[in-house]
Amino acid sequence: MTVTEVSVGWVPVAAALLLVVAAAAASLDGALAARSAGQPLGGGLLTPVAETARLFGQRRRTTAAADLPLQRIGGAGLLTAALLMVAVVPFGRWTVADLTVGIVWFNAMDVLVWAAVWLAGWGPNSAHALVGGYRFLAQALSYELPLMFALTAPAVAADSLRLGDVVAAQSGLWFVVWMPVAFAVFCVAVAGFSVWGPLGAPIGATTAGGVLVEAAGVDRWLISAGRYALLTAGAAFGATAFLGGGHGPLLPAWLWLLVKTAGLLTVLVALRRRLPVVAPERFAAPAWLVALPLVLLQLLVVSVVVVVQA
Amino acid sequence: MTLQTMLLVAAALFSVGLYGAISQQVVVMVMMGLELMLNGVILAAAAFWWFLSPTPDGQVLLLVVITAMTVEMAMGFAVATLLHRSRQSDMTDMATDLSR
């Protein structure tokens, strides 16, 4: 199965698809929230629509001595990074950008989130928002290095940094089967750069909302939508790099990718309410002392397997 | 886009960085100047690579420049932290006695 690059005209379609899947994730989260509050599930399903309507009608909040340009760049950065991430993910036979270094590109885009979240925290000139920004960088320093090595594993196994080749290399066996540690680390990192669930301290209640504390109206919508979009882009990348991408029986490749992405996304969304928020400083020791050596071992195993097979 | 124009841009980046590295008083700002100079070096190396000799060796050189930049940053931050802790200052002028 070869991957072909589609023309530029399809870019809005790809972006819309990302947003639709992200909205579905938000719906699911709304439904789960309603259930945990003892209300009927159906009401929660419309949460993204209601939130969008509410936030678009709300006024933006301006704070004294705010650094507006940086605040705006940071606020829009999350969604931008998610869109750029998903550009290299092959959707069945098509891809928006068939980069030879797709995996490194994904990594570079998730680093852009570092800048975006910190700027969104710095911009409003508010103590709690800045604390949120700092917390994000602290936990980013913990998840980023394990993530880099986790991304190296599929690249080594596929003998290529191009995502199309990574998918092709999984025609027999999905990578998740023989690199489970890399996949687990990757999923934690997705939660990390989406500021999600256990790694949601930068926007957590302990800082009255952290980065989000001064964000209202469109600004708040951009950050929240950006988080769901990042989660979706991360799930799509995970489905591609570890879960076999478009490979599967009967259904067309693009539908398989969609199904796998939806599955991974559902797990990520559902786990949000099951796990407690980890304080960034407590996250550092396990990340550096447990996850990093484990993922390096995983990389060794993968490399040995590749060398033996060759 | 020719070799000359790329080198001109690289020279501009290098000179701006040099100005910063010489004139700034704060250690971290001096480091930003150095970084900007290396930014120019990266661009110039890429230009030479592309327009003169597009062999893998040039790419390795670029990789080494990027490595040098990381080393510079890490050591710079470490020294700045040390200076700050021992003297509550991060101005280069207040650390001149270190050269004695």
Next chain:
Amino acid sequence: MLTGIVFWVLAVIAVATGVAVFRVDSMARATYALAASFIAVGLVLLLVDLEFLGVITVLMMTMEMAVMGIYMIMFMGMNPALMPMDMVHGKRPALAVATGTFVVLAAGALLIPWPTRRGAPAADLVTSLGEAVMESKMLVMMTVSPVLFATIVAALVLALPKGRYDRLGDDLRAGKARR
């Protein structure tokens, strides 16, 4: 044609944000202006087919500048909202030296009769770089890795105020005595 336009736009952004680093009076803006300059140069590298190195430049420099921002704010020791950030010494000599350097470099760039291109880029540049790193230029990488490791150790030794006794207490064998 399109490449030319993109190049010039990126070149102007790179130099303008580079100048902005030393002109703006906000630590966050200075840091992220430098990040923007690096991203522009990384994108120029993409124009000359250096995909891996271009993307790596964007990745590394965004990360470095995000960390740099913290150090700027930690060490500047002043409130940028209350006083303008203009902490320079020897402004005029520095300007003269920088201008002189630019003139010399620019003259070199324009006046030297550059040779014509020798050889052609490999079909797959990423693979050719990987092979160079792992074969003919392996010695370079073998040198780089201990240097990087030594940097990690040296930087930590310099920067950490605490030793292991601070973390685990006097009696290391007793385990975590206090935190």
